[in-house]
Amino acid sequence: MKRRTQLAGLLALPMFWLVGIYIFSLIMLLATAFWTTDPFTSKVKPGFTLRNFEQLIVNPAYLSTAVRTLLIALAVTALCMLISVPLGIFMAKIAKPWLRGLLAVAITLPLWAGYLVKILAMRVTFTDEGFFNWALGPFGITGPSFSVTTVILTLTYLWLPYMAIPVYTAIRQLPANLFDASADLGAGAWRTIRTIVLPLIKPAIIAGSIFTFSLSLGDYIAAKFVGGSTQMIGSIIASNINLNPPVAAAFAVVPIAFVVVYLLSVQRTGALERM
Template structure:
């Protein structure tokens, strides 16, 4: 009885499982639901609101004008498709380089080289988002390094264009693909390679029939990052894209001028990301992240 008297809180919590769970979950849920989800819901509700054509003030209403504007204007559709295309290209290019890099690191490199490459891939992750965009600007600007270096061979760089946006986003998110792919290749049991070789498979056959199928979960996990991070980005488009517009650019540009349109358009990347996440969730790859 003495312990009950001296440690009332502990005893109470120990006795009630519900109270314990409640005391853990209340704060996080109040924050995430009360602040974040409520803000998101409110933003999406704005999509149905009315903009006064004279004062450009937004007033609560229930109308579909913003959605009609989105559907009737060809520019919004092409921006969505362009952004989707950029995000998919970034994902494919990242995977195309991550797989050979991972095979080299896991199977060919010496232990020293492997450790060096592991750090070399991770380091740029910490270098900062804008630092890397600046690096791409310095490289591809009109009178910059790329044009000056390759100009000797008669090659001129992409300048600030959609190609540079793809390159920049790949530059930003490549490590998120490379690391899981490398880890997955390292985790493949060595005897699978032995068995494949004993059965007479050459290197490429082993890679195609043994390694690649086992890489699927890692590729999916990596693609969640490369895809959704590219899809939502608009700073790269603004700083190295020339006139390239992405979904984010449209949202950012409209939020003050026409909030309902911005809010309605925000649904597009949310839909893309949710569909992509649900699609990948079925494969079970996310459990390993």
């Protein structure tokens, strides 16, 4: 009995905060998605309508934005994987210890350099009169300027450490004799990576992908500053929150739904328990 009171005492405040403020707000947001806005006063009126969700599908601009955002998030996740695996293999299995330590710090440092600072940095790099065009122009390469490509590169830049660090840690933990056995049995390096390394580091890749995917899905500041006219789901939520809260609320359900579907589809792999 005493332990129960103790537990209640420990949990009371945090649960009041997280459920009473946060979960309550999320539920109210969800409820607002079914409400209506008075077109004259733009005041929100409680009620029940599916019109706001209908808008998501019927309005071609909204639908294409949702699809574009999903594709951007998937591209960023794929790019982070393609970078993290070779990076992790090099750091864990090829680099000398001093270089390994240096690289481990080097990939962690930018994590703290500031979200907007990094977006500003990409803006400075890819602007028309910027560094990218200056450095690669002489080779006849023109940069992507401010476009969807730059948004993907910027989001990769922002979220790469979330993938690179767990993947590197996982590769480091692989026992060395697995590699010896594989080589003794005649497998080449490429085959060892494909049949030994990749299956074993899959949980780490999935854990990292949850971050790269969901963080990209909700982002819209990158699109605003390096995307030119690119719109993402967040852009639509942000531009509707004051004028038409129910539409913004309905749109906020979209990234939540994508994240939940993604989590459910990776849950079977058992990666969630290892996070």
